[in-house]
Structure formats: structure tokens, C-alpha cells
Amino acid sequence: MELTFTLQDGTRAGIVPTQGLRDLTVAQLGLECLAPVKDVSVVFYVPDKQALDRVRTRFGLTDC
Numbered sequence: 001m002e003l004t005f006t007l008q009d010g011t012r013a014g015i016v017p018t019q020g021l022r023d024l025t026v027a028q029l030g031l032e033c034l035a036p037v038k039d040v041s042v043v044f045y046v047p048d049k050q051a052l053d054r055v056r057t058r059f060g061l062t063d064c
Contacts, residue, residue: 002016
């Protein structure tokens with residue numbers, strides 16, 4: 001699963017859950033607002049909830 005969002009400069013970025021997050025649904029990850037799209041310039045591979053929280057904090061992702 002790859003979920004995308006837009007960075008502040010307009011660049012499309014993706015989040016790819018790996019390892020322990022791989023089997024969770026979009027709702028379980030709390031990323032319902034992010035759309036699945038393949039054309040992105042930056043991809044964040046997040047292996048755990050702490051990494052996902054760091055990406056959310058740094059890039060302003062919020063819960064729906």
C-alpha cells in the first residue's frame with residue numbers, strides 16, 4: 001500500500017508502511033485522508049508507528 005500526500009512545496013510524496021505496519025489497514029493507520037497514487041517524487045518507508053508519527057509531525061499530516 002502506498003498513500004500519497006503533498007509536501008509544502010507542492011511535491012507529491014508517498015508513505016509505504018513496512019514491517020509491523022504492513023498488515024494494518026488505512027483506517028488502523030489513521031491515514032484515511034491520503035489517496036493511493038503511484039506518481040510520487042519522495043517515498044517514506046515507515047517500519048513502525050514511531051516512524052509514522054515522525055513523518056506526520058515533520059510534514060503536518062493530521063488525522064481525518
